[in-house]
Amino acid sequence: MQHILIANRAAIAVRAAQTCRGLGLRTTALAARTDTQAAAHVAAADHEVTVEGRGLPDTYDSAARVLDAVDRSGVDAVYPGYGSLAENADFVAGLEERGVTFVGPSAAALRLAGSKAAAAEAARRIGVPVLPHATGRGRDEVLAHVHAMGLPVVLKPEFGYGGQAVRITRTEADVERAVAGSPEAAGSAEAAGTSWYIEKYLPVNQVVGVTLAVDHGGNVLPLGERESLLVADGLKLLEASPVAGVDARVLEAMRADAALVAREFGLTNVMTVEFIVGPDRYYFLEVNGRLPLAYRMSESQLGTDFGARSGTVSGARPGTVPGARSGADSGTPPGADLVELQLRIARGESVSAAHPVDRTRHCLEARLFVHPQELADFPDVGTLDRFELPDVDGVTYARSVDPERPVTYELILAQALAADTSRAAAARLVRKAVDGARVTGLRCYVEEITRRLDDEC
Structure with missing residues (x-):
C-alpha cells in the first residue's frame, strides 16, 4: 500500500x-x-x-x-x-x-453482513439474541408474515443502506403503503419489487452501536459504544457516548456478542454491530462493516498511542495540510486516528487491546444533515446564504462546505463534537455550538437538535 x-x-x-x-x-x-x-x-x-x-x-x-x-x-x-x-x-x-x-x-x-436476513440468522446460530423476523416480497407475502408476527413491525429493505426506507408500521394500511411503494411511506418508487425484512418492533428501546476493530488474525480492539438520542427521517442527528441507562453487565455482554458476530462473519477492519436494547434484554440488529459516521467519538475516548503497530510506518499524527483547507476542517479531536488504524489493519498489522476506552469521557455529536425536502433536485442541493459555525471551546467540527459555491452532493453540512466529564456538560457545549450556528438558505435540523439537547443539559 x-x-x-x-x-x-x-x-x-x-x-x-x-x-x-x-x-x-x-x-x-x-x-x-x-x-x-x-x-x-x-x-x-x-x-x-x-x-x-x-x-x-x-x-x-x-x-x-x-x-x-x-x-x-x-x-x-x-x-x-x-x-x-x-x-x-x-x-x-x-x-x-x-x-x-x-x-x-x-x-x-x-x-x-449486507443481507439483514442472512446476518440475523448467522447471529442466531452463534447464540446472539435476535428479534422475531422474516423476509417477503409483495403485499400478500409480507402481510402473511406480519399476521403471524403481530403488529407493530419494522419494515426494512433487506439490502438497504443507511436507514433508507425503514418504516415502523402499526397498521395493515401502513404495511400496504410501504410495500406498494408510497413515497411518503417507503421513500422508493421501486418498493413494490423490494425484498422486505420484517422485524418485530420493540416499543421501548435504545439503539446501541458497539464499534470495534478486528485484524486479520481475529484480534479485537474495542472502540466504544454509543446511543442514538435523536433520529428524524431515518437520519441519526444526535449520538452520545458512553451509553446511559443500560446495566453495565448488559453492555459487557453486547461487547462480547459484537466480537462474536465480527468473527463469525469474517469481518476485518473497523465496524459497528448495532443492538436494540429493551427493558430487560438486547437483540442484534445489524452490522455496519465500515467506519462509523461517529468515528470521532471513538477517537476522543482513546489514547494517542493505540491499535496497530509494526514499526514500519511512521506513527506521526496527521496535521492540517497547508494550503488544502479550502474551508475544510480536519475534524480531528485530541486522541486517536481511526483512519490510520484502518490503513494499518489493511496492511496486515495487528491490533492491541491494551488501550481501553475512557468511558469517563462523555462525548456528544450533532449532525447538521440537509433536510430531505431540500434534496428534491439532488445532486443540486441549493445555495447557502449564510454558513457560520461559532468557535466554542471544547467543540470540534467536521465540515468541508464552501458557502461561496453552489452546494451539490452535500448530505451533511457539519458535525459538531464535544467531550467533557458528563453528558450534560458535553450537551451544553454542543447546544452552544448548534444554537450559535448561522445557517440560512438550506434547512438542516437546527431547531430539532437544540430542542432535544435541552433535555440533556
Whole structure:
C-alpha cells in the first residue's frame, strides 16, 4: 500500500488525505465533474481522478465508475470512508480481482453482513439474541408474515443502506403503503419489487452501536459504544457516548456478542454491530462493516498511542495540510486516528487491546444533515446564504462546505463534537455550538437538535 484512491468526498476525504500524508502515503482524490464542492477534498490529496455522471448512484457510489477510476489512476489500495461503497460487496470483489487492497472487510464478509436476513440468522446460530423476523416480497407475502408476527413491525429493505426506507408500521394500511411503494411511506418508487425484512418492533428501546476493530488474525480492539438520542427521517442527528441507562453487565455482554458476530462473519477492519436494547434484554440488529459516521467519538475516548503497530510506518499524527483547507476542517479531536488504524489493519498489522476506552469521557455529536425536502433536485442541493459555525471551546467540527459555491452532493453540512466529564456538560457545549450556528438558505435540523439537547443539559 503506497498509493491510495480515496473513494469518497467532503470532510472524510479530507481527513483521509491528511492521515495518509502523515503516513507517507500518496493519495488520489475521486471527484465527480458535477460536484461543485469537490475543491476541498481534491486540494487535500496529491492527485485527482474525475468521474462522469450525475448524482451519487452514477458517480461516487457507482462501483463501475470507481473501478474504472482505479484502473486509470494506477492505485494499489482504495479507502472508502463511510460511503456506500464501503459496504458494497460487488465493488470489493472487483478490487480483489484486480489485486487492489480494500481498506475494509472482504467481499464475502460484506455479502453476509449486507443481507439483514442472512446476518440475523448467522447471529442466531452463534447464540446472539435476535428479534422475531422474516423476509417477503409483495403485499400478500409480507402481510402473511406480519399476521403471524403481530403488529407493530419494522419494515426494512433487506439490502438497504443507511436507514433508507425503514418504516415502523402499526397498521395493515401502513404495511400496504410501504410495500406498494408510497413515497411518503417507503421513500422508493421501486418498493413494490423490494425484498422486505420484517422485524418485530420493540416499543421501548435504545439503539446501541458497539464499534470495534478486528485484524486479520481475529484480534479485537474495542472502540466504544454509543446511543442514538435523536433520529428524524431515518437520519441519526444526535449520538452520545458512553451509553446511559443500560446495566453495565448488559453492555459487557453486547461487547462480547459484537466480537462474536465480527468473527463469525469474517469481518476485518473497523465496524459497528448495532443492538436494540429493551427493558430487560438486547437483540442484534445489524452490522455496519465500515467506519462509523461517529468515528470521532471513538477517537476522543482513546489514547494517542493505540491499535496497530509494526514499526514500519511512521506513527506521526496527521496535521492540517497547508494550503488544502479550502474551508475544510480536519475534524480531528485530541486522541486517536481511526483512519490510520484502518490503513494499518489493511496492511496486515495487528491490533492491541491494551488501550481501553475512557468511558469517563462523555462525548456528544450533532449532525447538521440537509433536510430531505431540500434534496428534491439532488445532486443540486441549493445555495447557502449564510454558513457560520461559532468557535466554542471544547467543540470540534467536521465540515468541508464552501458557502461561496453552489452546494451539490452535500448530505451533511457539519458535525459538531464535544467531550467533557458528563453528558450534560458535553450537551451544553454542543447546544452552544448548534444554537450559535448561522445557517440560512438550506434547512438542516437546527431547531430539532437544540430542542432535544435541552433535555440533556
